Amino acid sequence: MKGQAIKMREQFNELVTGARTVRRFEEEKEITLEQLKALADLGRMSPSGANLQPLKYILVSSKESREKVFPCLSWAGYLKEWEGPVKGERPGGYIILLRDKNIAGKAGMDEGIAAQSIFLGAAYQGIKGCFIGSVKREILAKELEISEEYEISLVIALGYPKEEVVIEEIREGNVKYWRDEKGVHHVPKRPLEEVIVKSL
Secondary structure (H helix, E strand, C coil): CHHHHHHHHHHHHHHHHHCCECCCECCCCCCCHHHHHHHHHHHHCCCCHHHCCCEEEEEECCHHHHHHHHHHECCCCCCCCCCCCCCCCCCCEEEEEEEECCCCCCCCCHHHHHHHHHHHHHHHCCCEEEEECCECHHHHHHHCCCCCCEEEEEEEEEECECCCEEEEECECCECCCEECCCCCEEEEECCHHHHCCCCC
8 A cells, every 4th residue: 555655646746747838739639629628627626715616718629719819828938039839839729717707806716726737637648738827818808709707817728749848956046947959948946945944
């Protein structure tokens, strides 16, 4: 039993560590509506502040709809010269998180909890993605005919990865992710000793 528990912990650690942000995808491999529905269900089943459950979801799988979503997104603030994935490297699907304003007037903890559940569920299937908060919300709402009772909280771009992402230790306090000459994406992380303030 102890050995099994250790193995399960290691597998979960690998899942969390491997659920990295990816911004270039194998676009020809679409994410089906069935896959997106199963991921949205993980968001639905996640904890909710006061159990209000204000989040709703739009699932985007078809090429026509994906082409409406893509121009409304900004991709990588630290990569100033990169305008986002080119054709052939764009997401195979999206999940758009909406907050029902009739249930909750402002954003809370739900968005982050549900989004991470979706992200981990996707990673378990070999699907990677990107949380995108920089969204042209008014344009996207018009393109997808989103009712005014909903506010766009977040867009999760999803697809099968076409880039390598590596984690490295932060250097000289620089948190900016970067790409090397081979296109490998580097993500600096603070060491554990720095983020644990106290052990009581």
